[in-house]
Amino acid sequence: MSKVWPTSLPDRDWQFKQKESVHDLLSRMTLAEKVGQMTQVEKNSISPEEVTEYAIGSVLSGGGGNPMPNMPQEWADMVHGFKEAARKTRLGIPLIYGVDAIHGHNNVVGATIFPHNIGLGATRDADLVEQIGRITATELVATGVRWTFAPCVAVPHDLRWGRTYEGYSEDTNLVAELGAACVRGLQNTHGAQAVLSCPKHYVGDGATTWGSGRSYDWIIEQWPAADHDWPIDQGISEVDEATLRAKHISPYIAAIEAGAMSIMVSYSSWDGAKLHAHKYLLTDVLKNEIGFHGFLVSDWMAIDQIDPDYYTCVVASINAGLDMIMVPFNFRRCVSTLTQAVENGDVPLERINDAVARILTVKFALGLFDEPSRNEHPISDIGAESHRQVAREAVRKSLVVLKNDDHTLPVPRNMKQILVAGQAADDIGLQCGGWTIEWMGKPGHSTPGTTLLTAIRGVVSPDTTIDYSPDGHFRGADEMAEIGLVVLSESPYAEGTGDRADLTLSAADVALIERVRPHCQQLVVILFSGRPLIITDHLEKFDAFIAAWLPGTEGQGIADVLFGDYPFTGRLAYSWPKRMNQIPLKGMAESGEDPLFPFGFGLA
Numbered sequence: 001m002s003k004v005w006p007t008s009l010p011d012r013d014w015q016f017k018q019k020e021s022v023h024d025l026l027s028r029m030t031l032a033e034k035v036g037q038m039t040q041v042e043k044n045s046i047s048p049e050e051v052t053e054y055a056i057g058s059v060l061s062g063g064g065g066n067p068m069p070n071m072p073q074e075w076a077d078m079v080h081g082f083k084e085a086a087r088k089t090r091l092g093i094p095l096i097y098g099v100d101a102i103h104g105h106n107n108v109v110g111a112t113i114f115p116h117n118i119g120l121g122a123t124r125d126a127d128l129v130e131q132i133g134r135i136t137a138t139e140l141v142a143t144g145v146r147w148t149f150a151p152c153v154a155v156p157h158d159l160r161w162g163r164t165y166e167g168y169s170e171d172t173n174l175v176a177e178l179g180a181a182c183v184r185g186l187q188n189t190h191g192a193q194a195v196l197s198c199p200k201h202y203v204g205d206g207a208t209t210w211g212s213g214r215s216y217d218w219i220i221e222q223w224p225a226a227d228h229d230w231p232i233d234q235g236i237s238e239v240d241e242a243t244l245r246a247k248h249i250s251p252y253i254a255a256i257e258a259g260a261m262s263i264m265v266s267y268s269s270w271d272g273a274k275l276h277a278h279k280y281l282l283t284d285v286l287k288n289e290i291g292f293h294g295f296l297v298s299d300w301m302a303i304d305q306i307d308p309d310y311y312t313c314v315v316a317s318i319n320a321g322l323d324m325i326m327v328p329f330n331f332r333r334c335v336s337t338l339t340q341a342v343e344n345g346d347v348p349l350e351r352i353n354d355a356v357a358r359i360l361t362v363k364f365a366l367g368l369f370d371e372p373s374r375n376e377h378p379i380s381d382i383g384a385e386s387h388r389q390v391a392r393e394a395v396r397k398s399l400v401v402l403k404n405d406d407h408t409l410p411v412p413r414n415m416k417q418i419l420v421a422g423q424a425a426d427d428i429g430l431q432c433g434g435w436t437i438e439w440m441g442k443p444g445h446s447t448p449g450t451t452l453l454t455a456i457r458g459v460v461s462p463d464t465t466i467d468y469s470p471d472g473h474f475r476g477a478d479e480m481a482e483i484g485l486v487v488l489s490e491s492p493y494a495e496g497t498g499d500r501a502d503l504t505l506s507a508a509d510v511a512l513i514e515r516v517r518p519h520c521q522q523l524v525v526i527l528f529s530g531r532p533l534i535i536t537d538h539l540e541k542f543d544a545f546i547a548a549w550l551p552g553t554e555g556q557g558i559a560d561v562l563f564g565d566y567p568f569t570g571r572l573a574y575s576w577p578k579r580m581n582q583i584p585l586k587g588m589a590e591s592g593e594d595p596l597f598p599f600g601f602g603l604a
Ligand code: GLC
Pocket: 061, 062, 063, 100, 149, 200, 299, 300, 495
């Protein structure tokens, strides 16, 4: 494969000028400075002064790694502080700050929050995904952030996985198309400051087998309430190489062709080895065969899983082809261990030089060496109305109508009475899902936005009575309301905390539906979820059913289609199973039954 350079660069001969710069700079760097460039530290574990002292090349905010107060200006000030610290080092090599902006600049209160990837998959709209990438880049740059750990180009095969919603689809081609669009949007900002994309998690993160995961004690310390037994996340991908290449590696090729210059390695394992120590897949396949010329970054504390001995972890991962180590906590141990490994000859100096050259190449490609100290986009770009309108369009296009008996939808706006039930109808946190403000997200008014209930209130006629009850208790009205609307949701989760053995609708949700049913002529159910849930036994209780996925802050987009201002156009990006025995996808085929709704289904 020919070496691909990002098309966002000003000109094509840049690469020759830049190569001289990289090799010139590399020749002047000490081992300590090289090791510093290969070390990425979580912002809560390092001070700006230590960034200068150790010549650290990158700092990140993990999910929820926010400044206090969590506001755009505080973000810009925090990031600026770390960047200034790097400028004070002997060589002044610029620092790159990374975050998980996976559905907008989602850590920041006030940012535009877009539908999660499972909803974008249902839009089938690559141009829209590219536009979302560009808007996200604008809001990131407004806070000085030039790297996002996105897009996730997993191809999930098991809906029980807590990261299903981070995947665009079960279909590789759709994942490849939309992943590449996101990369272009983030990086090709037409002259404006690009944001480095980071397709993840290479490779086979979505192919792991249920039961092959494990429990993580460190989760208990950090998140005592979170489930720390993760049966499938970070497990073992039991697919043959042909399948791994065809289904799971191909989205990375599309992303690299779109200009991706960093890739995050997966926690998972394949063919008996952790990906973070997999020289064949990291170096032989990705770097040498495919021609990936950017750099590989580890996942959060991921190298620690390779072996009980940390020295072995560092040596195995760097020699396998890892270029930058993400260190959430003890960066001094990482720096001293890698330095020791080079001095002992266990990690060859040419491997270090290759890793640093890759990192510097990307920093030159992004223009970080010429980056002005003031952020190119104003803070006011964050959450701008024009951005929210694009998010609203994405919500509209992401909704999938799976049932619509007797033309229940669209709902008339001049009804006498509409009943609205379910906490999720008026809860931005439930509407956004995980990776929103906090790592796992959180219910409640976590960030500015429009809930579905607020949107409904703005659409229906003034003569319409809207009765809202989070728990669906409506006084026995003398006559039935024309429409009952029940909004169901999963509780927010992230990663393995969302691994769930049973995806059937909860008893509480069924009770809510049954409580509202007698009070309305037609019942509409809307589901906020990170994946299809098993609703087969209850579907006959409602007249219309809309899968809304995790729409984000712009609930107006739901009202737009609910009341008919726009058509329903969404199509399932994942097969919708009838029963648990149709999960994972292999079970679907073996069950001898059709899914409840097939991939691509959606009523207009
Ligand atoms: C997490 C996730 C990864 C994320 C990283 C930094 O564990 O696996 O997707 O980018 O840590 O937050």
